[in-house]
Amino acid sequence: MKLSRRSLIGAGLTGAAASAFGISGIPIIPENKPKQVKNIIFCVVDGMAMQTLSMADQLHQMIYGKQSYWAWLMEQDFAVNGLEETRSLSSIVTDSSAASSTWGSGRRIWNGQVNVFPDGTKLRTLTSLMSEAGVKCGLVTTTTMTHATPAGFAVNSMRRDDEPGIAEKYIAAGVDILMGGGDRHFSAAKRKDKKDAYADYQRAGYTIAKSRDEVIGWKGKKLLGIFSDSHTPYSVDRNNSDELRKTVPTLAEMATIAIDNLKGSPNGFLLQIEGGKVDHGGHANDVAALLYDQLAFEEAVKVAVDFALKDGETLVIITADHATGGPSLNGAGDEYFDSTAGLHTVMGMKASYGVIQSDLGKTPTDKMVQDVIENRLGLQLKTEEAAAISGALANKYAFGLSEFQRSFSSTLGTILGNHSKITWTSGNHTSDHVMLTAVGPGNEFASGLTKNMHLFDIMLAAKGLKHSNPTMSFEDAKMHYDKMKESQKTDVVAAHASPEELNLWQ
Ligand SMILES: [Zn+2]
Secondary structure (H helix, E strand, C coil): CCCCHHHHCCCCCHHHHHHHHHCCEEEECCCCCCCCCEEEEEEEEECCCCCHHHHHHHHHHHHHHHHHHHHHHCCCEEEEEEECCEEECCCCCCHHHHHHHHHHCCCCCCCCCCEEEEEEEECCCHHHHHHCCCCCCEEEEEEECCCCCHHHCCCCCCCCHHHHHCCCCCCCCCCCCEECCCHHHHHCCCCCCCCCHHHHHHHHHCCCCCCCCHCCCCCCEEEEEEECCCCCCCCCHHHHHHHHHCCCCCHHHHHHHHHHHCCCCCCCCEEEEEEEEHHHHHCCCCHHHHHHHHHHHHHHHHHHHHHHHHHHEEEEEEECCCCCCCCEECCCHHHHHHHHHHHHHHHHHCCCCCHHHHHHHHCCCCHHHHHHHHHHCCCCCCCCHHHHHHHHHHCCCCCCCCCCCCCHHHHHHHHHHHHHCEECCCEEECCEEEEEEEEEEHHHHEEEEEEECCCHHHHHHHHCCCCCCCCCCCCHHHHHHHHHHHHHHCCCCCCCHHHHHCCCCC
């Protein structure tokens, strides 16, 4: 029997009155109570468009002769599939902090902020509510530990890009296991204020780990594992580097370590697993970065679902926060024969744009561009294609009349599209609905279209909890936001939390 989504959303919220009374006002029998579970694993792939999911599946079939894991999962009887809408308080197009905050507080949030309204009102967060109820909490990610998506489950911050500030907030937010990148936001030697954020975690009983060796097989209660200075490397770069494979765990390995150490909790656990760099591949219009990180995310999903199927008391939710970049494999050539060959070129790609740009330097000749692209991506560029790329490095954009094509990475992405047949709508987030799959007791909610902020109520209800945060209208939020901007004289809507990494390509 299908459970109504409304029955899973906490009482006192919009729609609860409508479900308690029929149209005539006569009380009707309440629908089934939500099924409760012991554990919740929330797998989020940041910035995954439906086309990314499709292309990753098609690429996986080319490489391994079988479906990608998520595609396989969607066909199983034990999985329920639907879509999630993704908007924020400030825009139809959300950023990652507002998106994750909808799951973290049950309210739509202004882009660039984390579980707060622009007047400074702080909302109770999912991990703080769960840990108060004795539920152990974990966050693992391929971005910085302090990035928008893990932060959105746990902390309050007026600015998503205040990552040093966010680094200090996870202990009080009740998070027991943390793994990701971002040493620069914890280390006294790297922080502007010279504060040693690691020392706070040590005093609170956390094991601090800095490399893959230190966490594989780790057993304990509290862990802060930080494996890179900023975000962890793209999977395409990790896969092609012996050193990176030794030092940085995969997302699937981090998921395994987190589950192994959270699963003994008497009141269960909540774990967020984020494949964060699919978003970065989308921003960069970098198809190898995008698709190999998507496949790495799906390996981590398999770890979560395998555990849930064995355990029987775990709800796994798999979704994205929004789509990024609008990538598509286009029909090309007679009978679209060239499209298959285009996707096939991704199998020969061995590096992300970051590696390619460091090979190129600032002023490469057109011949150098051809050599680097052939060496790293296995593609042979025409001279005029190489010239468009070297021109973009000198800020002369071949497609500069389009406001979405004025960057080095979009130029490179467009030129490479002649070969891969994969093109992009922009280097920004888009408004698309995203995929939603759920496995485990109570997973019926996932069918149809789910609003992003309802996942907060669904997760709390699955643990027998409910909480209703305050609300704010767009008009009030806009007024407070304008005031705040005026007083801060700064733009709080960070286009991205790691500007230095993105600026590298723009
Ligand atoms: Zn993004």
